[in-house]
Amino acid sequence: MNKAMIAALMSAFICPGSGHFYLKRYNTGTLISFISLSGLVYLLYKAVERAQAISDRILSGEIPLDVNVIYQHISQVPAGDDSQWINIATFTFIAAWLVGIIDAYRIGKLLDKQQAS
Template sequence: MKKPMKAALLSAFIFPGVGHFLLKKYIPGVILAGAAFAGLYFLIAKSVETALQITEKIQSGEIQFDAATISELVSGQTAGAESQLLDIALAVLLVSWLIGIADSYRVGRAQDKNVDASD
């Protein structure tokens, strides 16, 4: 498998920026991985926070342990500015992932062309 495809697949299926590390482009790799990690961290932190709040309500007897009630609480927990922050975090994660795939393929092709030109 050629380097551009391998780099793009690593960025697609492992984590954004991994393909850049394969291509020895560490700074773009760190930037992409950092942006994706920040978005992912925020999404996971908010999910865990919501789950803990619902768990506390169940344990205190405030709500019943039933799927419909829990589902309703989960969908109603995010509102207003918090919902916008979650949308931004998701957008950052997705954009960094897509840029990581496309850019690692582009950089890999450029490196292959340079190798072919020097031969």
Template sequence: MHRAAKAALLSAFICPGSGHFYLRRYNKGTLISCCGLLGVGFLLVQAVHQAKNIVNEISQGNISLDLNEIYALVSQSSNVTNTMWVNVATLMFAGAWLYGVIDSYRLGRQDEQSLSHI
């Protein structure tokens, strides 16, 4: 398998930026990994916070153990500011992931072409 394909697959399936580490582009790989992981981390913190709020409501008896009622609470957004930051974090993760895949493939192709000219 070619280096470009391996790098793109690493970035696609392991972690954004891992293809850059494979290609020994450590600074760029670190930046992409940090952006992707910060986005996912924020989303996980928000999901846990929302789950804790729903569990507290259930334990206080404000919400019954009806699946439809719980689903409605999970589906609704808590506030506009929170929704904006969730969207920013989602775009940050998706952008880092997509950029990591495309750029690692591009860099891998450049490396392959430079090695073939030698």
């Protein structure tokens, strides 16, 4: 398997930016990893915060212990700025991941051509 394919698969399935580390492009790999993982950390933080708020409401008796009612509260869209920031974090995470895959493949292809000649 050539370097381009290995780097793209590493970026796709291991971690965004890992393909760049494989290709010894450490600065680019660090940047892509930081951007995508910061978006993911924000999304996980918001998910835990929301789960904690819902569980507190269940324990206080405000929400009955019924699966359908709990599901309705979980599936509600966050209000206000939270919704916008969650969308931005989601877009950032996905965009950085895709850019990492495509760029790792592009750089790997260039290195494969250099080695062939």
